[in-house]
Amino acid sequence: MSIKIKEGKFKDRVTDEMKNDFMRKAVSGAQDSLGNRRLTSTDKLGDWESWRTAGSEIRKHTIDNLVHYLSMLSEQISAKGGHVYFAETDEDARNYIKEVVRNKNATKVVKSKSMVTEEIGLNTALEEIGCEVVETDLGEYILQVDDHDPPSHIVAPALHKKKEQIRDLFVEKLGYDKTEDPGELAKHARKMLREKFLGAEIGITGCNFAVAETGTICIVTNEGNARMVTTIPKTQITVMGMERLVPSLEDLDIMVSLLTRAAVGQPISSYVTLLNGPKAEEEVDGPEDLHVVIVDNGRSKILGTEFQDILNCIRCGACLNVCPVYRHIGGHSYGSIYQGPVGAVLTPLLDGYDDHKDLPYASTLCGACTDVCPVKIPLHDLLLKHRQEIVEQGGRAPISEKLLMKAFGFGASSGGLYESGTKIASVSLKMLLRNKETISNGPGMMKEWTNSKEFPTLKTSRFRDWMSKHESEKKHEER
Amino acid sequence: MRVTLFSTCLVDLFYSNVGISTVELLEKLGCEVDYPKGQICCGQPAYNSGYKKDAKTAMKQLIKTFDDAEYVVTPSGSCALMLREYGHIFADDEKWAARSKALSVKTYELTDFIVNVLGIDSIPSTLQGKAVFHTSCHMTRLLGVKEEPKLLLSNVEKLEMKPLANAQNCCGFGGTFSVKMGDISAEMVQEKTRSIQEADVDYVIGADCGCLMNIGGRLKREKQDVEVLHIAEVLNRGMGV
Structure with a gap:
């Protein structure tokens, strides 16, 4: 065995693993019981936060x-x-x-x-x-x-x-x-x-x-x-x-x-x-x-890079025990001997992005890992840094996504573009709707959402339209 | 007190009711609400996907827009967190460091602002029924606003707050995560809606429209008879001054 344990795509592994009901029950059960035991044992120690601070300082000092x-x-x-x-x-x-x-x-x-x-x-x-x-x-x-x-x-x-x-x-x-x-x-x-x-x-x-x-x-x-x-x-x-x-x-x-x-x-x-x-x-x-x-x-x-904090890890596995993504996909989905949040940070650093570039995205950045880490490694921040690295240096991000984000940058920085864009979007979304309140079967990327959830529709009038009216009414009242 | 509202793009486009409730609520609490039209989005969708450069373009727009604000208040823990990060993100940028830091310092999530700046912990509002509160991850863990919404909800008349199993677990929204990793997101939100069903309530209340869009979207797909409300809507209900 080496770091990489499985071939194939991350998403395919996830699809397979999520079919394993036993695994999922075992993982969520372990998370729940270990979570309770951890809290009881840390409470008994007194001020757990001071202990974490002490642990984090020892690790930082050692690695420095x-x-x-x-x-x-x-x-x-x-x-x-x-x-x-x-x-x-x-x-x-x-x-x-x-x-x-x-x-x-x-x-x-x-x-x-x-x-x-x-x-x-x-x-x-x-x-x-x-x-x-x-x-x-x-x-x-x-x-x-x-x-x-x-x-x-x-x-x-x-x-x-x-x-x-x-x-x-x-x-x-x-x-x-x-x-x-x-x-x-x-x-x-x-x-x-x-x-x-x-x-x-x-x-x-x-x-x-x-x-x-x-x-x-x-x-x-x-x-x-x-x-x-x-x-x-x-x-x-x-x-x-x-x-x-x-x-x-x-x-x-x-x-x-x-x-x-x-x-x-x-x-x-x-x-x-x-x-x-x-x-x-x-x-x-x-x-x-x-x-x-x-x-x-x-x-x-890794020393001296913005990822150095991951070397503070003491392999306790606490971040796996609280991760809501690990909870559903289990360890084998990660395709690495290091799983969960710590695995998603560490694996690409030790074994490169080529086989592991999806791992930093297997997180909602909810911060549960950072919160539980006994040596205060900012795990969710490091996952985000990986994403930045993949986008900015690696050239590995999909072109469609790059274009979308470029468009986002333009749209979210220009009042005029936003103004006309949101109106156009409102019209095109309404065409998908056929008088329904929500979208049940969206196109493209939206399908990932509508496979399991309804998507809300754009309102005929945006909040800012109400606000303009409200402001002029207020002014009128004042007069 | 003059308050500058950052409505967030989700509220502007999808949840105008939340924006309206926020304005009415703040006005009833004695604030004068200002809404500069240059505001668009905090940049989080691009930033959390790793597109720092594109995100910064959006962020600069907000920094400019809110330069003159005294307090920036937003009905979203997640977007408030993003604005609080601006100071770090632009720390090495001579031109923007001071302005971004100033914005970070004066930005507040709505309930944080009501309780800790206005000093109000009880608002005369009424909502008949049982509810669970969804603790958003960014707001609770990373912004550190935990007790404020619960305190305000505990003082809403006729509202019974019930515990939610595994409340600490993320609902699976995660911004672009919900469309990049749709299958995983689906499993996460389904566990959340199961817990909501087991709690047997009339309402799910939250303080972040992203999470509420996610949870609400799934509840609707399951045809669960549970109403999804933003805390601003709850606090603004039945509130006479």
Whole structure:
């Protein structure tokens, strides 16, 4: 897998996905329940706005001083005996990791959840050199067993799957013979995974936050699988996006407090794992060899641009959980491993406009994403900036739309044009109407509206006509 | 007090009743309403589609038109928000920076103006029946006008305000979104009209004609017997001075 997960047009994907009633029910149900849980957990914290401000300042400060903190992190990890590799591209990252695996003569790899490894297509690369790569996050495991079905939510990757579907999948692929009860399904997955953990030679993890001052890697999970991945295999490879760090442990405290609440409405997740280098002599477990792969893959190009704030993202998924568009179209419609508002901002930046130019328009700019973001990323503004970029620099906007907007500019700046134009429009609209109050079947672009809604008619007299009369009546009264 | 009305293009062309109610209401509240004819559109349709240059042409027209205004009041949270953004949009433009900023500062959404500038939170008006209020996204989240319309509606006689499920979710209008992404917009508005149906009310009240055109258009298609009203129409109803 890489960033792009599906071929074809955005609109076709949307049409297909919106037919999936189960997915839509699952997504809206998750939005409603997560929304309530988030509000309860943030209320309990006290002044959530101050927490957001603090989180936003930490992220801004870190990204503004990224080079400084990355070199600090690198020094700290190296001092503890870990290896740090800066991968400029996804290919560099894959090659380095393949090299580590080859040097160990390893074939058995277990992974905890990591978006950046999806982004760089790591699993396929390792499978190509003969490794068995097993995802150990339950959601990711289900998707992997289902022939690498792509994730549909940053935090809950298998949100679109019914428990009955998962049962059938387990029966077909994993010799399962029980019911669709989630507890039983999870128990079976745990049994299967336990064997994989015990036999694994290499553990690969993502990284929620790396702490620059201490060289600590922090992994936040609810299933404890990242603990297994980082304690049993002799070699650990942690892959992190180059922006995923904080200066200090105090900052980490604030960020984790924000993350678990914004993501799933929990005051803290079941496991918050802090790893400090490879196993020291006096320690009883942990990897003997630790590699931290810091992935750029287009991120440094975002630095210093008007899109820089997107690097503040902590991948909590809260913006997906409130987005009214995501609510109806689900994750797969976006055609990217990063979905929802954050995906619509990030995907074109990392993977270009060619395949993703529709994403910035998949928003009403309602601002729900900006409002919920625990680190105050102005997501709807960034979507708007993408639109400006597409129109002004990209040359990718449809010509008909460009002409329409040109005409808009003229019409809305010239009193005379507006005056005559609105009168002509009034007449032509009336011709469509045949004495009806509203238009039910409009032409051209209006059809997109009238497919589902009535369109109002222009009034015979505009408001300004009434106002002129009103003003002269007033004057008359005064006299 | 002299108030300059920005009617918005939607009101001028489609919803003259909303404009009329706004003028009558402001006059009853003691304002002298001024309406410069050079006003056309705030530029939002082009701006939110990414056409900044074309939008700025429209914006300059409004800046010129409202140069002499003391307060610019508009019956739309979304258009008020757009005008409030002018200051940022022209910040680097020497010729327009000061004038655009001045306009941003003196622009108010209608209920915000009534409650926070005129200092009035109760208007003697009457509407018999049950209603839900549609909280427009731009007005609520981005302009930050949340409580003012609710406060004014709570003081309308004989009107029972009911809660609306998932009120915070966008109705699917989004300006050009409604014709660029018509299918998604349709699903969004249908969820909204389902919630309205479940609320079992006589009226949907809002403060933005864009949202009301969208919701009203769908209610009409579904032949739901619910009347769509702008808050100015409600506050102007049965109001004797």
